[in-house]
Amino acid sequence: MDRRSFLKTLAAALAVGNARVVAVEFDPFPPAPRLGKPLSPVGERSRFEAHVQRYISPNLPSRHTGAAFAPISELDGIIHPNGLHFERDHAGVPEIDPKKWRLVIHGLVERPLIFDLETLMRMPTESRIYFIECAGNGQNGYREPPEPTLTATRSRGLVSGAEWTGVPLRILLEEAGLKPEARWVLAEGADASAWVRSIPIDKALADVLVAFRQNGEALRPENGYPVRLVVPGWEGSIQVKWLRRLLVADQPAMSRGETSEYTDVRPDGTVDAFTWVMEPQSIITRPSGGQRIAPGFHEIRGLAWSGFGKIRAVEVSTDGGKTWQEARLSEPVLDRALTRFTLPWRWEGQETVILSRAVDEAGNVQPTREEFFRRWARNNRYHYNGIQAWRIRADGRVENGDPPLAGGPVPPLRAGGCGGEVLDG
Amino acid sequence: MARALLLLLLAALPALAEGLGLGRELAPEEVQAYDVTPIVLPDGRGLPEGEGDYAAGFEVYAFECASCHGPNGEGAPFDRLVAAEPFSTELPPHRFAIGNYWPYATTLFDYIYRAMPFQEPHKLEPDEVYALVAFLLVENGIVPEDFVASRETLPKVRMPARKRLRLDPLTRKLYPWIELP
Numbered sequence: 001m002d003r004r005s006f007l008k009t010l011a012a013a014l015a016v017g018n019a020r021v022v023a024v025e026f027d028p029f030p031p032a033p034r035l036g037k038p039l040s041p042v043g044e045r046s047r048f049e050a051h052v053q054r055y056i057s058p059n060l061p062s063r064h065t066g067a068a069f070a071p072i073s074e075l076d077g078i079i080h081p082n083g084l085h086f087e088r089d090h091a092g093v094p095e096i097d098p099k100k101w102r103l104v105i106h107g108l109v110e111r112p113l114i115f116d117l118e119t120l121m122r123m124p125t126e127s128r129i130y131f132i133e134c135a136g137n138g139q140n141g142y143r144e145p146p147e148p149t150l151t152a153t154r155s156r157g158l159v160s161g162a163e164w165t166g167v168p169l170r171i172l173l174e175e176a177g178l179k180p181e182a183r184w185v186l187a188e189g190a191d192a193s194a195w196v197r198s199i200p201i202d203k204a205l206a207d208v209l210v211a212f213r214q215n216g217e218a219l220r221p222e223n224g225y226p227v228r229l230v231v232p233g234w235e236g237s238i239q240v241k242w243l244r245r246l247l248v249a250d251q252p253a254m255s256r257g258e259t260s261e262y263t264d265v266r267p268d269g270t271v272d273a274f275t276w277v278m279e280p281q282s283i284i285t286r287p288s289g290g291q292r293i294a295p296g297f298h299e300i301r302g303l304a305w306s307g308f309g310k311i312r313a314v315e316v317s318t319d320g321g322k323t324w325q326e327a328r329l330s331e332p333v334l335d336r337a338l339t340r341f342t343l344p345w346r347w348e349g350q351e352t353v354i355l356s357r358a359v360d361e362a363g364n365v366q367p368t369r370e371e372f373f374r375r376w377a378r379n380n381r382y383h384y385n386g387i388q389a390w391r392i393r394a395d396g397r398v399e400n401g402d403p404p405l406a407g408g409p410v411p412p413l414r415a416g417g418c419g420g421e422v423l424d425g
Numbered sequence: 426m427a428r429a430l431l432l433l434l435l436a437a438l439p440a441l442a443e444g445l446g447l448g449r450e451l452a453p454e455e456v457q458a459y460d461v462t463p464i465v466l467p468d469g470r471g472l473p474e475g476e477g478d479y480a481a482g483f484e485v486y487a488f489e490c491a492s493c494h495g496p497n498g499e500g501a502p503f504d505r506l507v508a509a510e511p512f513s514t515e516l517p518p519h520r521f522a523i524g525n526y527w528p529y530a531t532t533l534f535d536y537i538y539r540a541m542p543f544q545e546p547h548k549l550e551p552d553e554v555y556a557l558v559a560f561l562l563v564e565n566g567i568v569p570e571d572f573v574a575s576r577e578t579l580p581k582v583r584m585p586a587r588k589r590l591r592l593d594p595l596t597r598k599l600y601p602w603i604e605l606p
Contacts, residue, residue, distance in 0.1 A: 061502040061503065062502075090540075091540060102459075104451065104456070104459045105448075106451065111450045112450065112451040112455075112456050113448035113449065113451065114449050114451050115447070115448045119447050119448060122447060123445060123447055124445075171444075172448075175447065175448055176448075183602075186464050188462070188464065192540070192546050193539065194462040196535075196539070200600050200603060247464050249464075249466065251466045251606055252466075252606070253464050254466075254528070254529045254531070254605075254606060255464075255532060255536070256535070256536040256540075259526075259527060259528050259532050260521070260532070260536075264593070268514075269512060269513060270589055271528075271586070271590050271591070272590075272592070272593040272594075273591070273592060273593065273605060274593050274603070275593045275596070276593075277596075277599075378514060379514050379515065381518050
């Protein structure tokens with residue numbers, strides 16, 4: 001078909017009445033594709049996908065502490081590829097030889113025990129699909145006024161979904177035998193900061209995994225290789241990576257990671273410790289900040305999740321919150337896992353604001369930005385789960401549509417260091 | 426056949442009662458050897474022997490810490506270490522620090538001993554870490570200048586931020602037995 005007949009076809013298509021506004025470029029298949037690449041021992045992404053990368057703020061004072069955001073603007077699905085799972089380190093990523101890895105269980109136990117990886121892998125295992133979310137996810141929501149160029153990745157990309165396989169922590173603790181005074185399990189990592197967090201014994205015995213597989217393969221180094229804790233539904237920082245030690249105690253450690261960091265300020269100036277459970281979240285990833293859409297049909301897509309259990313519903317508004325429709329949840333809808341939602345939508349080319357709101361099976365509803373700041377102080381740093389709004393401009397450009405708050409600007413936030421470790425600029 | 430099964434089951438029972446029989450039991454000295462970064466509890470358990478004061482801490486701080494935390498702990502390029510009360514919801518998060526945000530003095534020893542200096546942790550002796558803790562507590566206006574940090578004194582220090590700390594209400598509902606130290 002030459003150019004003239006192509007234009008004719010296009011004109012004919014337009015005349016059919018259901019205006020196909022987006023013309024797909026005419027470029028016929030090559031007659032014979034070339035011989036491709038040979039078999040490969042390890043698959044790699046298409047080079048055309050090389051731009052899909054974790055986002056790392058250019059403003060961090062160090063790349064040994066900080067976060068890399070999963071590129072949720074450019075992914076679909078409840079499982080994230082291992083190389084794109086979000087990452088948050090406090091003192092770099094250690095290199096651990098699996099032959100030298102040991103796990104020590106001691107303290108208030110009948111028998112202090114040591115395991116090597118081979119022994120751990122002989123034990124009974126479970127595989128579960130869970131989200132892991134950094135307590136600092138959403139931190140860009142603390143900015144006031146809201147930053148216009150925010151993307152979905154930078155808004156909520158400190159979450160990822162994966163299938164985790166490991167030994168239930170309960171089995172290891174039973175192997176060591178808990179003494180009656182045992183109340184806490186203090187977990188320690190083998191990174192340079194020897195990261196420590198305290199887990200109440202009820203949770204440790206309930207559903208915590210000592211995981212050595214991430215989506216079927218060994219964990220990625222930045223996600224705890226060879227072994228990490230997976231603490232379903234709770235903030236990521238308690239899911240100790242590079243696990244090397246479990247001290248069973250009658251008291252929590254009140255480590256830096258549960259006092260100076262990962263504590264939350266309330267509007268009355270009270271500071272809450274042990275804010276473990278991740279509240280319901282949802283985010284529209286398409287269309288979302290930084291993207292540009294054309295008028296006509298679009299499937300609105302996004303992710304929802306909650307540390308309280310399954311997602312019960314996601315409601316979407318395409319008119320700035322005046323009316324809400326229930327989105328379709330894509331199966332499987334799993335307990336404390338990422339859940340996909342979709343909603344068919346036709347954009348008429350007028351400026352509007354789209355929003356999503358998650359409701360979990362415990363009945364918790366994701367708050368608006370304003371509701372969120374009635375519960376938490378403006379200078380709090382964690383657990384931001386306010387509804388993310390996207391403004392679609394008349395030219396199709398998508399921007400942060402979050403409403404400014406009545407109280408005006410907040411104390412400035414800095415990237416890196418105390419109070420801004422995951423903030424990006 | 427049924428008897429054989431029963432016998433088999435009985436033979437398996439002790440194994441089950443004892444668990445899987447996996448992992449090796451550690452002798453107390455071995456546990457000690459693995460406890461390279463003792464976890465310090467708020468009541469002082471886990472703190473090693475030793476002591477240190479402001480003057481000694483001043484020296485160590487200038488040499489090992491000032492380049493990252495500022496000559497006076499004002500925090501550049503990394504975390505601020507010195508900040509006085511009052512704390513308020515107007516305070517920018519990068520001004521949260523030991524004097525207005527840290528609820529337990531024991532955490533200071535625990536963290537510095539296990540994690541600082543950032544590029545070469547575990548290089549400091551317990552006496553040096555006690556000295557740094559004394560230095561930082563004095564700089565934050567929490568203890569007098571003649572304070573000597575040790576296993577005995579640190580658990581007794583009342584941190585100004587402790588009065589603001591409480592258990593998250595949701596966590597209290599889930600785990601009513603938890604009390605903050």
